[in-house]
Amino acid sequence: MANASSFNGVPHHIAIVMDGNGRWAKRRLMPRIAGHRQGVESLRRCIRACVKRGVRVLTVFAFSSENWNRPPDEVSGLMELLAKALAREVPELRKGGIQLHFVGDRGSLSEGLRQGLARAEAETADNGRMVLNVCFNYGGRWDIAQAAARLAERGEPITEGALDRAMALSHVPDPDLLIRTGGEQRISNFLLWQCAYSELHFTERLWPDFDEAALDEALAAYAARERRFGQTSEQLVRQAAG
Secondary structure (H helix, E strand, C coil): CCECCCECCECCEEEEECCCHHHHHHHCCCCHHHHHHHHHHHHHHHHHHHHHHCCCEEEEEEEEHHHHHCCHHHHHHHHHHHHHHHHHHHHHHHHCCEEEEEECCCCCCCHHHHHHHHHHHHHHCCCCCEEEEEEEEECHHHHHHHHHHHHHHHCCCCCHHHHHHHCCCCCCCECCEEEECCCCCCCCCCCCCCCCCCEEEECCCCHHHCCHHHHHHHHHHHHCCCCCCCCCHHHHHHHHCC
16 A cells, blocks of 8 residues: 655654564563563553654564564463453553554464454454554565465456555555664565555664654654655655645
């Protein structure tokens, strides 16, 4: 889906690679799962801040398809953390007007967890203040492949527009701004199709330390950029002038 226009310099859609939970915990001589728990607190804070600033869509990378290769105790801890977060956070999200979507391959998840995800989506389906997409067991290459497979199964020509409509995030516009915390400067198989024209912002802050000030820093950097989508600056000026 095409990018939506920003309102007063605020991105319509922000995507975040929430990196650095394990390193945050390691620096404090704590188990990695403690960093992930703190990461949930940071996400809660970020959701409130985005709503306050008028962001309409927030998409976060919670668990990649490659994360299954992590130590088994960390993976099981993350699954348990997700289950607990569903029970605790969904009532608050529903009350706050947040529409929740889980994006990714659910085939590897337990039946109980799959039911929990579907229930959380159903309970928040009528909310319209902001859309929160949680990418869990997600990969950008998987997304493109599943979209192509879906079109092939239906016998539809594989065109750019058809692929766009078959993507896992076809219910929202493409991200205007992609933020990655933790100091790495790559997108790590996240929203490869959707971020074709996204502005990129990298920060050294580890995800548990990402606060409102860090978000505002990213928003200020975004607002200072000129988004041309292949056009020239002069064309944009003429369009703005009507």
